[in-house]
Amino acid sequence: MCALRLSHARLPATLEIDVRDEFGETRRQAIAAERALTVYLNKREIVTLMTLGADPEALVVGYLRNQGLVPTRDDLAAVHVDWDVEAAAVVSRRAPDDLEARLGQRTVTTGCGQGTVFGRLLDTVGLAPLPRTVLAQSTLYALLENLGAYNETYKSAGAVHGCALCHQGEVLDFVEDVGRHNAVDTLAGRLWLNEDDVATSADIFYTTGRLTSEMVLKVAQMGIGILVSRSGVTQKGVELAERFGVMLIARAKGRHFQAIHATERLVYDARPTPRAGDRKTSSM
Structure with missing residues:
Protein backbone atom coordinates (compact mmCIF):
# COMPACT_ATOMS: atom_id res chain seq x y z
CA MET A 1 0.00 0.00 0.00
CA CYS A 2 1.39 3.39 -1.02
CA ALA A 3 1.99 5.99 1.69
CA LEU A 4 -0.62 8.67 2.22
CA ARG A 5 0.32 11.98 0.59
CA LEU A 6 -0.57 14.74 3.02
CA SER A 7 -0.15 18.51 2.82
CA HIS A 8 0.66 20.62 5.88
CA ALA A 9 -1.33 23.79 5.39
CA ARG A 10 -1.90 24.99 8.95
CA LEU A 11 -2.70 28.66 9.48
CA PRO A 12 -2.75 30.78 12.67
CA ALA A 13 -5.99 30.36 14.62
CA THR A 14 -6.23 34.07 15.41
CA LEU A 15 -5.43 37.43 13.87
CA GLU A 16 -5.36 40.95 15.29
CA ILE A 17 -7.51 43.95 14.42
CA ASP A 18 -8.01 47.46 15.82
CA VAL A 19 -10.99 47.91 18.14
CA ARG A 20 -12.23 50.82 20.23
CA ASP A 21 -13.09 50.10 23.83
CA GLU A 22 -15.67 51.66 26.16
CA PHE A 23 -13.28 54.56 26.87
CA GLY A 24 -12.90 55.41 23.18
CA GLU A 25 -9.33 54.09 23.19
CA THR A 26 -7.97 52.15 20.20
CA ARG A 27 -6.25 48.88 20.95
CA ARG A 28 -5.25 45.66 19.23
CA GLN A 29 -7.52 42.69 19.79
CA ALA A 30 -7.09 39.06 18.79
CA ILE A 31 -10.09 37.58 16.96
CA ALA A 32 -10.79 34.03 15.84
CA ALA A 33 -10.02 33.30 12.20
CA GLU A 34 -12.89 31.98 10.08
CA ARG A 35 -12.00 30.53 6.73
CA ALA A 36 -14.01 28.68 4.09
CA LEU A 37 -12.63 25.31 2.99
CA THR A 38 -14.45 23.40 0.25
CA VAL A 39 -13.85 19.64 0.37
CA TYR A 40 -13.61 17.61 -2.84
CA LEU A 41 -13.60 13.80 -2.77
CA ASN A 42 -12.26 12.30 -6.00
CA LYS A 43 -13.08 15.63 -7.70
CA ARG A 44 -16.67 15.54 -6.39
CA GLU A 45 -17.60 18.59 -4.31
CA ILE A 46 -18.79 17.43 -0.90
CA VAL A 47 -19.18 20.38 1.48
CA THR A 48 -17.78 23.76 2.47
CA LEU A 49 -16.53 23.91 6.06
CA MET A 50 -16.00 27.11 8.03
CA THR A 51 -12.89 26.62 10.13
CA LEU A 52 -9.98 28.28 11.92
CA GLY A 53 -7.60 26.46 9.59
CA ALA A 54 -5.32 25.36 12.42
CA ASP A 55 -5.25 21.67 11.35
CA PRO A 56 -7.19 21.44 8.08
CA GLU A 57 -5.98 18.02 6.93
CA ALA A 58 -7.11 16.34 10.15
CA LEU A 59 -10.43 18.21 9.98
CA VAL A 60 -11.12 17.03 6.42
CA VAL A 61 -10.12 13.43 7.13
CA GLY A 62 -12.19 13.32 10.33
CA TYR A 63 -15.19 14.83 8.58
CA LEU A 64 -15.11 12.26 5.78
CA ARG A 65 -14.55 9.47 8.28
CA ASN A 66 -17.45 10.49 10.50
CA GLN A 67 -19.75 10.83 7.47
CA GLY A 68 -18.81 7.34 6.29
CA LEU A 69 -17.59 8.75 2.95
CA VAL A 70 -14.13 7.15 3.22
CA PRO A 71 -14.52 3.55 4.44
CA THR A 72 -11.05 2.96 5.95
CA ARG A 73 -7.81 4.83 6.52
CA ASP A 74 -6.06 2.64 3.93
CA ASP A 75 -8.47 3.96 1.30
CA LEU A 76 -6.95 7.43 1.64
CA ALA A 77 -4.36 8.14 -1.06
CA ALA A 78 -3.91 11.91 -0.74
CA VAL A 79 -5.18 14.96 1.15
CA HIS A 80 -4.06 18.31 -0.22
CA VAL A 81 -5.21 21.66 1.20
CA ASP A 82 -4.63 24.82 -0.85
CA TRP A 83 -5.68 28.03 0.90
CA ASP A 84 -5.12 30.10 -2.25
CA VAL A 85 -8.25 28.49 -3.70
CA GLU A 86 -9.79 27.59 -0.29
CA ALA A 87 -10.07 23.93 -1.24
CA ALA A 88 -9.13 20.48 0.05
CA ALA A 89 -8.68 17.78 -2.58
CA VAL A 90 -9.01 14.24 -1.22
CA VAL A 91 -8.19 11.17 -3.28
CA SER A 92 -9.69 7.91 -2.07
CA ARG A 93 -9.03 4.50 -3.53
CA ARG A 94 -12.58 3.52 -2.69
CA ALA A 95 -15.81 5.44 -2.06
CA PRO A 96 -19.26 4.24 -1.00
CA ASP A 97 -21.27 2.72 -3.86
CA ASP A 98 -24.21 4.92 -2.89
CA LEU A 99 -22.17 8.15 -2.68
CA GLU A 100 -24.50 10.16 -4.91
CA ALA A 101 -27.56 8.98 -3.02
CA ARG A 102 -25.95 9.93 0.29
CA LEU A 103 -25.01 13.39 -0.92
CA GLY A 104 -28.59 13.93 -1.99
CA GLN A 105 -29.82 13.53 1.58
CA ARG A 106 -28.60 16.22 3.96
CA THR A 107 -29.52 17.03 7.52
CA VAL A 108 -28.36 20.43 8.75
CA THR A 109 -27.45 19.90 12.39
CA THR A 110 -27.49 22.29 15.32
CA GLY A 111 -24.35 24.14 16.28
CA CYS A 112 -22.00 26.98 15.45
CA GLY A 113 -21.53 27.23 11.71
CA GLN A 114 -24.09 24.43 11.26
CA GLY A 115 -22.90 20.91 10.64
CA THR A 116 -24.22 18.56 8.00
CA VAL A 117 -24.92 14.84 8.21
CA PHE A 118 -25.27 12.98 4.92
CA GLY A 119 -27.28 9.99 3.81
CA ARG A 120 -29.35 9.14 6.88
CA LEU A 121 -26.20 8.16 8.72
CA LEU A 122 -28.16 7.42 11.88
CA ASP A 123 -30.05 4.65 10.09
CA THR A 124 -27.02 2.99 8.54
CA VAL A 125 -24.14 3.30 10.98
CA GLY A 126 -23.01 0.04 12.54
CA LEU A 127 -21.26 0.33 15.89
CA ALA A 128 -19.73 -2.24 18.17
CA PRO A 129 -20.94 -2.14 21.78
CA LEU A 130 -19.12 0.62 23.63
CA PRO A 131 -17.15 -0.16 26.80
CA ARG A 132 -19.16 0.68 29.90
CA THR A 133 -16.35 2.71 31.41
CA VAL A 134 -16.78 3.64 35.07
Missing part, protein backbone atom coordinates in the same frame (compact mmCIF):
# COMPACT_ATOMS: atom_id res chain seq x y z
CA LEU A 135 -16.02 7.20 36.13
CA ALA A 136 -15.29 8.41 39.64
CA GLN A 137 -16.67 11.77 40.69
CA SER A 138 -13.23 12.79 41.95
CA THR A 139 -11.73 11.96 38.53
CA LEU A 140 -14.33 14.12 36.79
CA TYR A 141 -13.45 17.05 39.05
CA ALA A 142 -9.73 16.56 38.38
CA LEU A 143 -10.37 16.51 34.62
CA LEU A 144 -12.40 19.73 34.74
CA GLU A 145 -9.56 21.43 36.64
CA ASN A 146 -6.95 20.20 34.15
CA LEU A 147 -9.02 21.48 31.21
CA GLY A 148 -8.63 24.99 32.59
CA ALA A 149 -5.08 25.06 31.19
CA TYR A 150 -6.39 24.80 27.62
CA ASN A 151 -8.78 26.97 25.53
CA GLU A 152 -5.94 29.24 24.34
CA THR A 153 -7.85 30.61 21.35
CA TYR A 154 -10.99 31.15 23.41
CA LYS A 155 -9.05 32.98 26.10
CA SER A 156 -7.46 35.38 23.62
CA ALA A 157 -10.22 35.77 21.04
CA GLY A 158 -13.41 33.98 22.09
CA ALA A 159 -15.89 32.81 19.44
CA VAL A 160 -14.74 29.17 19.38
CA HIS A 161 -15.61 25.78 20.84
CA GLY A 162 -13.13 23.28 22.25
CA CYS A 163 -13.06 19.47 22.35
CA ALA A 164 -10.66 17.10 24.07
CA LEU A 165 -9.71 13.44 24.12
CA CYS A 166 -9.12 12.41 27.71
CA HIS A 167 -8.04 9.43 29.76
CA GLN A 168 -9.69 9.68 33.15
CA GLY A 169 -8.32 12.94 34.61
CA GLU A 170 -5.68 13.57 31.91
CA VAL A 171 -6.12 15.60 28.71
CA LEU A 172 -4.53 13.71 25.79
CA ASP A 173 -5.37 16.09 22.95
CA PHE A 174 -7.30 19.36 22.65
CA VAL A 175 -8.69 21.15 19.59
CA GLU A 176 -10.52 24.46 19.14
CA ASP A 177 -12.52 25.56 16.11
CA VAL A 178 -15.42 27.82 15.18
CA GLY A 179 -17.85 24.92 15.54
CA ARG A 180 -17.87 22.01 17.94
CA HIS A 181 -18.49 19.61 15.03
CA ASN A 182 -15.24 20.81 13.42
CA ALA A 183 -13.33 20.26 16.66
CA VAL A 184 -14.57 16.69 17.09
CA ASP A 185 -13.93 15.91 13.41
CA THR A 186 -10.36 17.20 13.75
CA LEU A 187 -9.72 14.94 16.74
CA ALA A 188 -11.21 11.98 14.86
CA GLY A 189 -8.96 12.81 11.90
CA ARG A 190 -5.87 12.99 14.08
CA LEU A 191 -6.62 9.56 15.52
CA TRP A 192 -6.95 8.11 12.04
CA LEU A 193 -3.82 9.82 10.70
CA ASN A 194 -1.59 9.20 13.70
CA GLU A 195 -2.72 5.69 14.61
CA ASP A 196 -1.07 6.02 18.00
CA ASP A 197 -1.92 4.87 21.52
CA VAL A 198 -4.28 7.81 22.06
CA ALA A 199 -6.88 5.96 20.01
CA THR A 200 -6.98 3.10 22.49
CA SER A 201 -6.36 4.97 25.74
CA ALA A 202 -8.94 7.76 25.35
CA ASP A 203 -12.05 6.88 27.34
CA ILE A 204 -13.65 10.33 27.87
CA PHE A 205 -14.55 12.98 25.32
CA TYR A 206 -15.03 16.59 26.45
CA THR A 207 -16.75 19.38 24.55
CA THR A 208 -17.71 22.93 25.38
CA GLY A 209 -20.78 22.60 23.15
CA ARG A 210 -24.21 21.08 23.56
CA LEU A 211 -24.64 17.30 23.72
CA THR A 212 -26.67 16.87 20.54
CA SER A 213 -27.36 13.82 18.39
CA GLU A 214 -24.43 14.77 16.16
CA MET A 215 -21.97 14.89 19.06
CA VAL A 216 -23.15 11.60 20.52
CA LEU A 217 -22.96 9.85 17.14
CA LYS A 218 -19.44 11.09 16.38
CA VAL A 219 -18.11 10.18 19.81
CA ALA A 220 -19.71 6.75 19.60
CA GLN A 221 -18.02 6.24 16.22
CA MET A 222 -14.71 6.94 17.94
CA GLY A 223 -15.46 4.16 20.44
CA ILE A 224 -15.63 6.43 23.49
CA GLY A 225 -18.35 5.75 26.05
CA ILE A 226 -18.26 8.90 28.23
CA LEU A 227 -19.18 12.35 26.89
CA VAL A 228 -18.72 15.41 29.12
CA SER A 229 -19.83 18.99 28.47
CA ARG A 230 -20.18 22.26 30.32
CA SER A 231 -23.39 22.79 28.31
CA GLY A 232 -26.74 20.97 28.23
CA VAL A 233 -28.29 18.11 26.28
CA THR A 234 -30.97 17.68 23.64
CA GLN A 235 -33.71 15.07 23.49
CA LYS A 236 -32.19 13.28 20.49
CA GLY A 237 -28.79 13.36 22.13
CA VAL A 238 -30.19 11.55 25.18
CA GLU A 239 -31.97 8.99 22.97
CA LEU A 240 -28.88 8.17 20.93
CA ALA A 241 -26.69 8.01 24.03
CA GLU A 242 -28.96 5.30 25.40
CA ARG A 243 -28.87 3.45 22.06
CA PHE A 244 -25.07 3.49 21.82
CA GLY A 245 -24.29 3.08 25.52
CA VAL A 246 -22.81 6.54 26.08
CA MET A 247 -22.88 8.07 29.56
CA LEU A 248 -23.52 11.81 29.38
CA ILE A 249 -22.20 14.32 31.90
CA ALA A 250 -23.90 17.64 31.16
CA ARG A 251 -23.53 21.11 32.70
CA ALA A 252 -20.21 20.13 34.23
CA LYS A 253 -18.87 23.29 35.85
CA GLY A 254 -17.02 23.53 39.13
CA ARG A 255 -18.55 20.87 41.38
CA HIS A 256 -21.91 20.73 39.58
CA PHE A 257 -22.98 18.29 36.86
CA GLN A 258 -25.97 16.34 35.56
CA ALA A 259 -25.31 12.66 34.78
CA ILE A 260 -27.48 10.74 32.30
CA HIS A 261 -27.38 6.97 31.64
CA ALA A 262 -24.98 6.76 34.59
CA THR A 263 -26.42 3.83 36.59
CA GLU A 264 -23.55 1.74 37.96
CA ARG A 265 -21.07 3.80 35.94
CA LEU A 266 -20.60 6.88 38.12
CA VAL A 267 -18.90 6.46 41.50
CA TYR A 268 -19.84 9.18 44.00
CA ASP A 269 -16.59 9.42 45.95
CA ALA A 270 -16.35 13.22 46.28
CA ARG A 271 -19.80 14.54 47.10
CA PRO A 272 -19.62 18.30 47.73
CA THR A 273 -21.16 19.81 50.83
CA PRO A 274 -24.69 20.94 49.88
CA ARG A 275 -25.36 24.66 49.98
CA ALA A 276 -28.60 26.59 49.80
CA GLY A 277 -29.92 26.49 46.25
CA ASP A 278 -27.63 23.66 45.06
CA ARG A 279 -30.51 21.28 44.53
CA LYS A 280 -32.63 23.60 42.45
CA THR A 281 -33.60 22.13 39.12
CA SER A 282 -32.01 23.94 36.16
CA SER A 283 -33.16 23.75 32.57
CA MET A 284 -31.01 21.96 30.01
Whole structure:
Protein backbone atom coordinates (compact mmCIF):
# COMPACT_ATOMS: atom_id res chain seq x y z
CA MET A 1 0.00 0.00 0.00
CA CYS A 2 1.39 3.39 -1.02
CA ALA A 3 1.99 5.99 1.69
CA LEU A 4 -0.62 8.67 2.22
CA ARG A 5 0.32 11.98 0.59
CA LEU A 6 -0.57 14.74 3.02
CA SER A 7 -0.15 18.51 2.82
CA HIS A 8 0.66 20.62 5.88
CA ALA A 9 -1.33 23.79 5.39
CA ARG A 10 -1.90 24.99 8.95
CA LEU A 11 -2.70 28.66 9.48
CA PRO A 12 -2.75 30.78 12.67
CA ALA A 13 -5.99 30.36 14.62
CA THR A 14 -6.23 34.07 15.41
CA LEU A 15 -5.43 37.43 13.87
CA GLU A 16 -5.36 40.95 15.29
CA ILE A 17 -7.51 43.95 14.42
CA ASP A 18 -8.01 47.46 15.82
CA VAL A 19 -10.99 47.91 18.14
CA ARG A 20 -12.23 50.82 20.23
CA ASP A 21 -13.09 50.10 23.83
CA GLU A 22 -15.67 51.66 26.16
CA PHE A 23 -13.28 54.56 26.87
CA GLY A 24 -12.90 55.41 23.18
CA GLU A 25 -9.33 54.09 23.19
CA THR A 26 -7.97 52.15 20.20
CA ARG A 27 -6.25 48.88 20.95
CA ARG A 28 -5.25 45.66 19.23
CA GLN A 29 -7.52 42.69 19.79
CA ALA A 30 -7.09 39.06 18.79
CA ILE A 31 -10.09 37.58 16.96
CA ALA A 32 -10.79 34.03 15.84
CA ALA A 33 -10.02 33.30 12.20
CA GLU A 34 -12.89 31.98 10.08
CA ARG A 35 -12.00 30.53 6.73
CA ALA A 36 -14.01 28.68 4.09
CA LEU A 37 -12.63 25.31 2.99
CA THR A 38 -14.45 23.40 0.25
CA VAL A 39 -13.85 19.64 0.37
CA TYR A 40 -13.61 17.61 -2.84
CA LEU A 41 -13.60 13.80 -2.77
CA ASN A 42 -12.26 12.30 -6.00
CA LYS A 43 -13.08 15.63 -7.70
CA ARG A 44 -16.67 15.54 -6.39
CA GLU A 45 -17.60 18.59 -4.31
CA ILE A 46 -18.79 17.43 -0.90
CA VAL A 47 -19.18 20.38 1.48
CA THR A 48 -17.78 23.76 2.47
CA LEU A 49 -16.53 23.91 6.06
CA MET A 50 -16.00 27.11 8.03
CA THR A 51 -12.89 26.62 10.13
CA LEU A 52 -9.98 28.28 11.92
CA GLY A 53 -7.60 26.46 9.59
CA ALA A 54 -5.32 25.36 12.42
CA ASP A 55 -5.25 21.67 11.35
CA PRO A 56 -7.19 21.44 8.08
CA GLU A 57 -5.98 18.02 6.93
CA ALA A 58 -7.11 16.34 10.15
CA LEU A 59 -10.43 18.21 9.98
CA VAL A 60 -11.12 17.03 6.42
CA VAL A 61 -10.12 13.43 7.13
CA GLY A 62 -12.19 13.32 10.33
CA TYR A 63 -15.19 14.83 8.58
CA LEU A 64 -15.11 12.26 5.78
CA ARG A 65 -14.55 9.47 8.28
CA ASN A 66 -17.45 10.49 10.50
CA GLN A 67 -19.75 10.83 7.47
CA GLY A 68 -18.81 7.34 6.29
CA LEU A 69 -17.59 8.75 2.95
CA VAL A 70 -14.13 7.15 3.22
CA PRO A 71 -14.52 3.55 4.44
CA THR A 72 -11.05 2.96 5.95
CA ARG A 73 -7.81 4.83 6.52
CA ASP A 74 -6.06 2.64 3.93
CA ASP A 75 -8.47 3.96 1.30
CA LEU A 76 -6.95 7.43 1.64
CA ALA A 77 -4.36 8.14 -1.06
CA ALA A 78 -3.91 11.91 -0.74
CA VAL A 79 -5.18 14.96 1.15
CA HIS A 80 -4.06 18.31 -0.22
CA VAL A 81 -5.21 21.66 1.20
CA ASP A 82 -4.63 24.82 -0.85
CA TRP A 83 -5.68 28.03 0.90
CA ASP A 84 -5.12 30.10 -2.25
CA VAL A 85 -8.25 28.49 -3.70
CA GLU A 86 -9.79 27.59 -0.29
CA ALA A 87 -10.07 23.93 -1.24
CA ALA A 88 -9.13 20.48 0.05
CA ALA A 89 -8.68 17.78 -2.58
CA VAL A 90 -9.01 14.24 -1.22
CA VAL A 91 -8.19 11.17 -3.28
CA SER A 92 -9.69 7.91 -2.07
CA ARG A 93 -9.03 4.50 -3.53
CA ARG A 94 -12.58 3.52 -2.69
CA ALA A 95 -15.81 5.44 -2.06
CA PRO A 96 -19.26 4.24 -1.00
CA ASP A 97 -21.27 2.72 -3.86
CA ASP A 98 -24.21 4.92 -2.89
CA LEU A 99 -22.17 8.15 -2.68
CA GLU A 100 -24.50 10.16 -4.91
CA ALA A 101 -27.56 8.98 -3.02
CA ARG A 102 -25.95 9.93 0.29
CA LEU A 103 -25.01 13.39 -0.92
CA GLY A 104 -28.59 13.93 -1.99
CA GLN A 105 -29.82 13.53 1.58
CA ARG A 106 -28.60 16.22 3.96
CA THR A 107 -29.52 17.03 7.52
CA VAL A 108 -28.36 20.43 8.75
CA THR A 109 -27.45 19.90 12.39
CA THR A 110 -27.49 22.29 15.32
CA GLY A 111 -24.35 24.14 16.28
CA CYS A 112 -22.00 26.98 15.45
CA GLY A 113 -21.53 27.23 11.71
CA GLN A 114 -24.09 24.43 11.26
CA GLY A 115 -22.90 20.91 10.64
CA THR A 116 -24.22 18.56 8.00
CA VAL A 117 -24.92 14.84 8.21
CA PHE A 118 -25.27 12.98 4.92
CA GLY A 119 -27.28 9.99 3.81
CA ARG A 120 -29.35 9.14 6.88
CA LEU A 121 -26.20 8.16 8.72
CA LEU A 122 -28.16 7.42 11.88
CA ASP A 123 -30.05 4.65 10.09
CA THR A 124 -27.02 2.99 8.54
CA VAL A 125 -24.14 3.30 10.98
CA GLY A 126 -23.01 0.04 12.54
CA LEU A 127 -21.26 0.33 15.89
CA ALA A 128 -19.73 -2.24 18.17
CA PRO A 129 -20.94 -2.14 21.78
CA LEU A 130 -19.12 0.62 23.63
CA PRO A 131 -17.15 -0.16 26.80
CA ARG A 132 -19.16 0.68 29.90
CA THR A 133 -16.35 2.71 31.41
CA VAL A 134 -16.78 3.64 35.07
CA LEU A 135 -16.02 7.20 36.13
CA ALA A 136 -15.29 8.41 39.64
CA GLN A 137 -16.67 11.77 40.69
CA SER A 138 -13.23 12.79 41.95
CA THR A 139 -11.73 11.96 38.53
CA LEU A 140 -14.33 14.12 36.79
CA TYR A 141 -13.45 17.05 39.05
CA ALA A 142 -9.73 16.56 38.38
CA LEU A 143 -10.37 16.51 34.62
CA LEU A 144 -12.40 19.73 34.74
CA GLU A 145 -9.56 21.43 36.64
CA ASN A 146 -6.95 20.20 34.15
CA LEU A 147 -9.02 21.48 31.21
CA GLY A 148 -8.63 24.99 32.59
CA ALA A 149 -5.08 25.06 31.19
CA TYR A 150 -6.39 24.80 27.62
CA ASN A 151 -8.78 26.97 25.53
CA GLU A 152 -5.94 29.24 24.34
CA THR A 153 -7.85 30.61 21.35
CA TYR A 154 -10.99 31.15 23.41
CA LYS A 155 -9.05 32.98 26.10
CA SER A 156 -7.46 35.38 23.62
CA ALA A 157 -10.22 35.77 21.04
CA GLY A 158 -13.41 33.98 22.09
CA ALA A 159 -15.89 32.81 19.44
CA VAL A 160 -14.74 29.17 19.38
CA HIS A 161 -15.61 25.78 20.84
CA GLY A 162 -13.13 23.28 22.25
CA CYS A 163 -13.06 19.47 22.35
CA ALA A 164 -10.66 17.10 24.07
CA LEU A 165 -9.71 13.44 24.12
CA CYS A 166 -9.12 12.41 27.71
CA HIS A 167 -8.04 9.43 29.76
CA GLN A 168 -9.69 9.68 33.15
CA GLY A 169 -8.32 12.94 34.61
CA GLU A 170 -5.68 13.57 31.91
CA VAL A 171 -6.12 15.60 28.71
CA LEU A 172 -4.53 13.71 25.79
CA ASP A 173 -5.37 16.09 22.95
CA PHE A 174 -7.30 19.36 22.65
CA VAL A 175 -8.69 21.15 19.59
CA GLU A 176 -10.52 24.46 19.14
CA ASP A 177 -12.52 25.56 16.11
CA VAL A 178 -15.42 27.82 15.18
CA GLY A 179 -17.85 24.92 15.54
CA ARG A 180 -17.87 22.01 17.94
CA HIS A 181 -18.49 19.61 15.03
CA ASN A 182 -15.24 20.81 13.42
CA ALA A 183 -13.33 20.26 16.66
CA VAL A 184 -14.57 16.69 17.09
CA ASP A 185 -13.93 15.91 13.41
CA THR A 186 -10.36 17.20 13.75
CA LEU A 187 -9.72 14.94 16.74
CA ALA A 188 -11.21 11.98 14.86
CA GLY A 189 -8.96 12.81 11.90
CA ARG A 190 -5.87 12.99 14.08
CA LEU A 191 -6.62 9.56 15.52
CA TRP A 192 -6.95 8.11 12.04
CA LEU A 193 -3.82 9.82 10.70
CA ASN A 194 -1.59 9.20 13.70
CA GLU A 195 -2.72 5.69 14.61
CA ASP A 196 -1.07 6.02 18.00
CA ASP A 197 -1.92 4.87 21.52
CA VAL A 198 -4.28 7.81 22.06
CA ALA A 199 -6.88 5.96 20.01
CA THR A 200 -6.98 3.10 22.49
CA SER A 201 -6.36 4.97 25.74
CA ALA A 202 -8.94 7.76 25.35
CA ASP A 203 -12.05 6.88 27.34
CA ILE A 204 -13.65 10.33 27.87
CA PHE A 205 -14.55 12.98 25.32
CA TYR A 206 -15.03 16.59 26.45
CA THR A 207 -16.75 19.38 24.55
CA THR A 208 -17.71 22.93 25.38
CA GLY A 209 -20.78 22.60 23.15
CA ARG A 210 -24.21 21.08 23.56
CA LEU A 211 -24.64 17.30 23.72
CA THR A 212 -26.67 16.87 20.54
CA SER A 213 -27.36 13.82 18.39
CA GLU A 214 -24.43 14.77 16.16
CA MET A 215 -21.97 14.89 19.06
CA VAL A 216 -23.15 11.60 20.52
CA LEU A 217 -22.96 9.85 17.14
CA LYS A 218 -19.44 11.09 16.38
CA VAL A 219 -18.11 10.18 19.81
CA ALA A 220 -19.71 6.75 19.60
CA GLN A 221 -18.02 6.24 16.22
CA MET A 222 -14.71 6.94 17.94
CA GLY A 223 -15.46 4.16 20.44
CA ILE A 224 -15.63 6.43 23.49
CA GLY A 225 -18.35 5.75 26.05
CA ILE A 226 -18.26 8.90 28.23
CA LEU A 227 -19.18 12.35 26.89
CA VAL A 228 -18.72 15.41 29.12
CA SER A 229 -19.83 18.99 28.47
CA ARG A 230 -20.18 22.26 30.32
CA SER A 231 -23.39 22.79 28.31
CA GLY A 232 -26.74 20.97 28.23
CA VAL A 233 -28.29 18.11 26.28
CA THR A 234 -30.97 17.68 23.64
CA GLN A 235 -33.71 15.07 23.49
CA LYS A 236 -32.19 13.28 20.49
CA GLY A 237 -28.79 13.36 22.13
CA VAL A 238 -30.19 11.55 25.18
CA GLU A 239 -31.97 8.99 22.97
CA LEU A 240 -28.88 8.17 20.93
CA ALA A 241 -26.69 8.01 24.03
CA GLU A 242 -28.96 5.30 25.40
CA ARG A 243 -28.87 3.45 22.06
CA PHE A 244 -25.07 3.49 21.82
CA GLY A 245 -24.29 3.08 25.52
CA VAL A 246 -22.81 6.54 26.08
CA MET A 247 -22.88 8.07 29.56
CA LEU A 248 -23.52 11.81 29.38
CA ILE A 249 -22.20 14.32 31.90
CA ALA A 250 -23.90 17.64 31.16
CA ARG A 251 -23.53 21.11 32.70
CA ALA A 252 -20.21 20.13 34.23
CA LYS A 253 -18.87 23.29 35.85
CA GLY A 254 -17.02 23.53 39.13
CA ARG A 255 -18.55 20.87 41.38
CA HIS A 256 -21.91 20.73 39.58
CA PHE A 257 -22.98 18.29 36.86
CA GLN A 258 -25.97 16.34 35.56
CA ALA A 259 -25.31 12.66 34.78
CA ILE A 260 -27.48 10.74 32.30
CA HIS A 261 -27.38 6.97 31.64
CA ALA A 262 -24.98 6.76 34.59
CA THR A 263 -26.42 3.83 36.59
CA GLU A 264 -23.55 1.74 37.96
CA ARG A 265 -21.07 3.80 35.94
CA LEU A 266 -20.60 6.88 38.12
CA VAL A 267 -18.90 6.46 41.50
CA TYR A 268 -19.84 9.18 44.00
CA ASP A 269 -16.59 9.42 45.95
CA ALA A 270 -16.35 13.22 46.28
CA ARG A 271 -19.80 14.54 47.10
CA PRO A 272 -19.62 18.30 47.73
CA THR A 273 -21.16 19.81 50.83
CA PRO A 274 -24.69 20.94 49.88
CA ARG A 275 -25.36 24.66 49.98
CA ALA A 276 -28.60 26.59 49.80
CA GLY A 277 -29.92 26.49 46.25
CA ASP A 278 -27.63 23.66 45.06
CA ARG A 279 -30.51 21.28 44.53
CA LYS A 280 -32.63 23.60 42.45
CA THR A 281 -33.60 22.13 39.12
CA SER A 282 -32.01 23.94 36.16
CA SER A 283 -33.16 23.75 32.57
CA MET A 284 -31.01 21.96 30.01
